[in-house]
Amino acid sequence: MTSADRRAVQKELLSALVEARKVSGLTQSELAARLQRSQSFVAKYEMGERKLDVVDYVLVCRALAIEPGSLLDKLALRT
Numbered sequence: 001m002t003s004a005d006r007r008a009v010q011k012e013l014l015s016a017l018v019e020a021r022k023v024s025g026l027t028q029s030e031l032a033a034r035l036q037r038s039q040s041f042v043a044k045y046e047m048g049e050r051k052l053d054v055v056d057y058v059l060v061c062r063a064l065a066i067e068p069g070s071l072l073d074k075l076a077l078r079t
Contacts, residue, residue: 009075011048016071018046020064034063 001009021031021042028042035041044050045060052060061068 010051012075013071014046014048016074017060017064020061020066020071021046024064026064031060031063035059 021028024031026034028046029039032039032042041050045052045056058068061071
């Protein structure tokens with residue numbers, strides 16, 4: 001996988017997380033409160049300024065009440 005492909009997949013994942021947050025009806029601040037993190041933590045990963053590690057990814061998914069694997073399955077089907 002080229003670096004351009006990796007960036008594209010990363011962008012799709014972030015878009016899916018933003019969409020999931022919005023569908024959940026949460027603001028960045030509300031999600032951050034659930035995560036016990038700052039609003040800037042959420043803003044930075046949503047804008048791609050910060051990468052989520054696996055643990056943070058799972059915690060974000062749990063806070064959004066979605067299965068962590070569901071987003072990854074969707075991405076895997078596209079690549």
